[in-house]
Amino acid sequence: MSEKDLNFPIKVAPQLAAFKSILFEIQVNRTGPEELAAISRNEAELNAAGKRPKQSIVKTQLAMYKKELNNTKLEVERFKQVLDLVSVIRKDCMDTISSALTDPSRTSLEMAALKEMTESLPLWIAENEEETPPLCGANQPHDDYVAKFIFQAGDMVAAFVTVKHKLNEWILAEVVDYNPDTEEYKVQDIDEKQNSTYVAKRERVIPLPSWRANPFENPNAIFSKGTEILALYENTTCFYKGIVYEPPTTPIEPYQICFEDSDCPSGFSSPTSVPQKYVLAYRKFD
Numbered sequence: 001m002s003e004k005d006l007n008f009p010i011k012v013a014p015q016l017a018a019f020k021s022i023l024f025e026i027q028v029n030r031t032g033p034e035e036l037a038a039i040s041r042n043e044a045e046l047n048a049a050g051k052r053p054k055q056s057i058v059k060t061q062l063a064m065y066k067k068e069l070n071n072t073k074l075e076v077e078r079f080k081q082v083l084d085l086v087s088v089i090r091k092d093c094m095d096t097i098s099s100a101l102t103d104p105s106r107t108s109l110e111m112a113a114l115k116e117m118t119e120s121l122p123l124w125i126a127e128n129e130e131e132t133p134p135l136c137g138a139n140q141p142h143d144d145y146v147a148k149f150i151f152q153a154g155d156m157v158a159a160f161v162t163v164k165h166k167l168n169e170w171i172l173a174e175v176v177d178y179n180p181d182t183e184e185y186k187v188q189d190i191d192e193k194q195n196s197t198y199v200a201k202r203e204r205v206i207p208l209p210s211w212r213a214n215p216f217e218n219p220n221a222i223f224s225k226g227t228e229i230l231a232l233y234e235n236t237t238c239f240y241k242g243i244v245y246e247p248p249t250t251p252i253e254p255y256q257i258c259f260e261d262s263d264c265p266s267g268f269s270s271p272t273s274v275p276q277k278y279v280l281a282y283r284k285f286d
Helices: 010-029 033-049 055-100 107-119
Strands: 156-162 168-179 184-189 197-201 205-207 228-232 238-246 255-259 272-274 279-281
Touching (some): 010 055, 033 055, 156 184, 168 197
Antiparallel strands (some): 156 168, 168 184, 168 238, 228 238, 255 272
16 A cells, blocks of 8 residues: 555645654764774774773774764764654554544555554564563553553553443543543544543453564464454454454464354354454453
8 A cells, every 4th residue: 555545644744744854864864984983993902002002092992972962972872863853743644544434435454554553553573582572462551551652642452341222342542531530531432433531441452562573583472373362354444253264474464353243144244354453362251
């Protein structure tokens, strides 16, 4: 799906332009291999000189270090600006997707855009045999984890709430606030047709994964075949109980999920593709 197909809101055009400009600045001002090699050569000379290096070598090395420290500080600031822009763009795009759900003629396109956005979930890459963290694939968050609601764009979660006609459902929502005293979230249904906010206890809110797991490298972070799960049902914003028919075998493959369906002889639907971000550990509430 191209950038044009995703149909970014016109109001984020300045943010997109700034985003591209800052990324270009980061690339242009990044220290080149020649400069890094010069720092390494100078450091080697310092080490070889022992306790009495030439002052000229010391001054040169200090100047190089100061320059790289300043460059690093500037790069950090630029990345902070990028993250702020990403938050604004993400919020406006999510608002556009939610608004589009009120227009049946656009639902398929916007749901496809929502699915593509979640399939771009970053892949967890371990360093030095680092273990997969919480919220990587099937890995659960720590008991004291609180989903974020900063930068005007809260984390996306599955929330078990009472909707119309007093039905309890797992909905796709965005965190609006969290009360640590009552341990309750305030969440916003992303389906703007409902135009609803809900309050839910922390145990009734499941944060969506922050990283995709690599089935080959991180099999412990992948739900195994036959596992009971909650998964987002195709072309809806609700999660339903199902079982893993086939787990992904590559980082980009979705799960194949069979949902509970009393109309089917087996009690389950035929397999449906669901991205990693939308497959969660099953929880049951009365």
